[in-house]
Amino acid sequence: MAMAMSDSGASRLRRQLESGGFEARLYVKQLSQQSDGDRDLQEHRQRIQALAEETAQNLKRNVYQNYRQFIETAREISYLESEMYQLSHLLTEQKSSLESIPLTLLPAAAAAGAAAASGGEEGVGGAGGRDHLRGQAGFFSTPGGTSRDASGAGEEGKQRTLTTLLEKVEGCRHLLETPGQYLVYNGDLVEYDADHMAQLQRVHGFLMNDCLLVATWLPQRRGMYRYNALYSLDGLAVVNVKDNPPMKDMFKLLMFPESRIFQAENAKIKREWLEVLEETKRALSEKRRREQEEAAAPRGPPQVTSKATNPFEDDEEEEPAVPEVEEENVDLSMEWIQELPEDLDVCIAQRDFEGAVDLLDKLNHYLEDKPSPPPVKELRAKVEERVRQLTEVLVFELSPDRSLRGGPKATRRAVSQLIRLGQCTKACELFLRNRAAAVHTAIRQLRIEGATLLYIHKLCHVFFTSLLETAREFEIDFAGTDSGCYSAFVVWARSAMGMFVDAFSKQVFDSKESLSTAAECVKVAKEHCQQLGDIGLDLTFIIHALLVKDIQGALHSYKGIIIEATKHRNSEEMWRRMNLMTPEALGKLKEEMKSCGVSNFEQYTGDDCWVNLSYTVVAFTKQTMGFLEEALKLYFPELHMVLLESLVEIILVAVQHVDYSLRCEQDPEKKAFIRQNASFLYETVLPVVEKRFEEGVGKPAKQLQDLRNASRLIRVNPESTTSVV
Numbered sequence: 001m002a003m004a005m006s007d008s009g010a011s012r013l014r015r016q017l018e019s020g021g022f023e024a025r026l027y028v029k030q031l032s033q034q035s036d037g038d039r040d041l042q043e044h045r046q047r048i049q050a051l052a053e054e055t056a057q058n059l060k061r062n063v064y065q066n067y068r069q070f071i072e073t074a075r076e077i078s079y080l081e082s083e084m085y086q087l088s089h090l091l092t093e094q095k096s097s098l099e100s101i102p103l104t105l106l107p108a109a110a111a112a113g114a115a116a117a118s119g120g121e122e123g124v125g126g127a128g129g130r131d132h133l134r135g136q137a138g139f140f141s142t143p144g145g146t147s148r149d150a151s152g153a154g155e156e157g158k159q160r161t162l163t164t165l166l167e168k169v170e171g172c173r174h175l176l177e178t179p180g181q182y183l184v185y186n187g188d189l190v191e192y193d194a195d196h197m198a199q200l201q202r203v204h205g206f207l208m209n210d211c212l213l214v215a216t217w218l219p220q221r222r223g224m225y226r227y228n229a230l231y232s233l234d235g236l237a238v239v240n241v242k243d244n245p246p247m248k249d250m251f252k253l254l255m256f257p258e259s260r261i262f263q264a265e266n267a268k269i270k271r272e273w274l275e276v277l278e279e280t281k282r283a284l285s286e287k288r289r290r291e292q293e294e295a296a297a298p299r300g301p302p303q304v305t306s307k308a309t310n311p312f313e314d315d316e317e318e319e320p321a322v323p324e325v326e327e328e329n330v331d332l333s334m335e336w337i338q339e340l341p342e343d344l345d346v347c348i349a350q351r352d353f354e355g356a357v358d359l360l361d362k363l364n365h366y367l368e369d370k371p372s373p374p375p376v377k378e379l380r381a382k383v384e385e386r387v388r389q390l391t392e393v394l395v396f397e398l399s400p401d402r403s404l405r406g407g408p409k410a411t412r413r414a415v416s417q418l419i420r421l422g423q424c425t426k427a428c429e430l431f432l433r434n435r436a437a438a439v440h441t442a443i444r445q446l447r448i449e450g451a452t453l454l455y456i457h458k459l460c461h462v463f464f465t466s467l468l469e470t471a472r473e474f475e476i477d478f479a480g481t482d483s484g485c486y487s488a489f490v491v492w493a494r495s496a497m498g499m500f501v502d503a504f505s506k507q508v509f510d511s512k513e514s515l516s517t518a519a520e521c522v523k524v525a526k527e528h529c530q531q532l533g534d535i536g537l538d539l540t541f542i543i544h545a546l547l548v549k550d551i552q553g554a555l556h557s558y559k560g561i562i563i564e565a566t567k568h569r570n571s572e573e574m575w576r577r578m579n580l581m582t583p584e585a586l587g588k589l590k591e592e593m594k595s596c597g598v599s600n601f602e603q604y605t606g607d608d609c610w611v612n613l614s615y616t617v618v619a620f621t622k623q624t625m626g627f628l629e630e631a632l633k634l635y636f637p638e639l640h641m642v643l644l645e646s647l648v649e650i651i652l653v654a655v656q657h658v659d660y661s662l663r664c665e666q667d668p669e670k671k672a673f674i675r676q677n678a679s680f681l682y683e684t685v686l687p688v689v690e691k692r693f694e695e696g697v698g699k700p701a702k703q704l705q706d707l708r709n710a711s712r713l714i715r716v717n718p719e720s721t722t723s724v725v
Helices: 002-018 024-034 038-099 105-118 121-137 155-166 173-177 267-296 340-349 353-366 374-398 408-420 424-444 452-477 484-508 515-535 540-571 583-595 615-634 637-664 668-697 702-709 712-716
Strands: 139-142 146-149 183-192 199-208 211-217 225-232 237-241 250-255 258-263 577-579 610-614
Touching: 002 038, 024 038, 155 183, 155 199, 183 267, 199 267, 237 267, 237 340, 237 374, 250 267, 340 353, 340 374, 353 374, 353 408, 374 408, 374 424, 408 424, 408 452, 424 452, 424 484, 452 484, 452 515, 484 515, 484 540, 515 540, 515 615, 540 615, 540 637, 583 615, 610 615, 610 668, 615 637, 615 668, 637 668, 637 702, 668 702
Parallel strands: none
Antiparallel strands: 139 146, 146 183, 183 199, 183 258, 199 211, 211 225, 237 250, 250 258, 577 610
């Protein structure tokens, strides 16, 4: 009872919602006024939701049923359209055949029919008349809307038939003006895309004795076509495409530089197309050969002189004719040779590059010691076209436009097949171009972090890892090939290093990083570069040559900063002892001076937290030793003089200031304090700089020794006003 009431309520709700005057706002307002509470609203909501789900299911069911009916109707329409098209085409062919019958043959046909009615020998004559009549018709119809020229058709009938058919093709009036041209075969075809094997359009082919006309079907006008293309048979190659279900009954036409694939209605019509195309091409070739022979023959009448009537001719015996050596025939009847062009097309379409190259190697090995008669040349021409197509596909596989994922190993397949095809130089060029694009993309995708050193670590890891993988893959792919490829790799590696240095310098030197940061970054790059030595590739000299200009600029820039800071401190120098105030600060200074190489700094410390040195001299010592340590991290032989001259310039600023202050100061206590600072510079700081430079560079610096020896002037004659410089 409750279920019946629920069903009646649902049906009443459905009718209310389906009514034409239904308004959602008014319905919700009435519902909220009539409900007793939340429970009524929840129940009503559940009923509406159930009704919505039921309606959705019904809608899906109806859509599915209508969709199935739509598909079946569309299929029936397609069948009907095909049958109507075939019927229209058959009627057109019949009309053309009847129009091609000469009017003069009609009485003969009637006489032949009367003779056939009389019986006996006349019956045989009637059959002959019918055969003759069929021969004069010019065409016999074949299934699928194709027709072929009969052998007994006269030239006038052939020309009339060609005219009749071509009148149904829009845009080909110029073909009707060609003398001696007649129709050999025609039929319906379906064109497919040569790359993706997708159906393109329905066409009709008209094969003449010297060319092939392709016309597209006009769906709006039954039995009418539009001119699409015209191909001369001289430059046309016909290839049988091997059946590969669902793609079957196809053949390919090769017209340099393009190719087109057509599908016949069935295997019989495809075979007829292939046979008649080959026969027509052969007949045209024979006709051209005869015309050339006739053109080359002498035009004057031949002079025939009889031996018996020529008294001046010697009675010498004619020389026996040398028999022509027959050219050795090459057996091309084997099944794998006959299907080789089609098999190559299939391998290329299925991206079976190894299989295609294996077939080519097999053919080359078979024809290695064989002569080259015309059949072999024709086969080689067909194969060369496939080799060109295969090479283009392999080149596209290695192009930077393709996906660069997978690393260098992803290119091995295409590279190895190009090498087998004898394209070693092209394979090397494309491989290196592909890897250059991959390295460039990897560098561009790196995120520029806030910390320069972190970015340089990532940059070096990405670049040198890619370079190492590329070198190993190159060694595998091109092992045993021409050594010129290895030279090309070295040139590529230098170019790639230039790409790396551009990104490196832009982040390190162009952004005016500190010398310590630049030194750490260069150190990281050198360490990664040295890893290439594991495979015998040393590019350290290249990275030095590419970075030397930027490092020189950084050294000069930092040298200028130190000199300016030293001059500023010198201008405010009061020649007073340092008071560090706390033992902790004094201990920290001792550690800093020890790290700078000054081991005897204890003798310059006094009571409590005093230091018997000027603040300017101590600051100069720390700054100079810091500059030297960072510069030695950047050092390589090309920077020797730059670093040495920078050190001398920095030291001279401090030495000249001390010498000038010593000569100008009149206070004895301050003069003694200045002399103590000068002694610290000459006897402690300069020997430490000289020793550290020699350790870092590997050889002593004469300029630093001369600068230290200049301190004798101060010790020998402290009151002298002679300048050290």
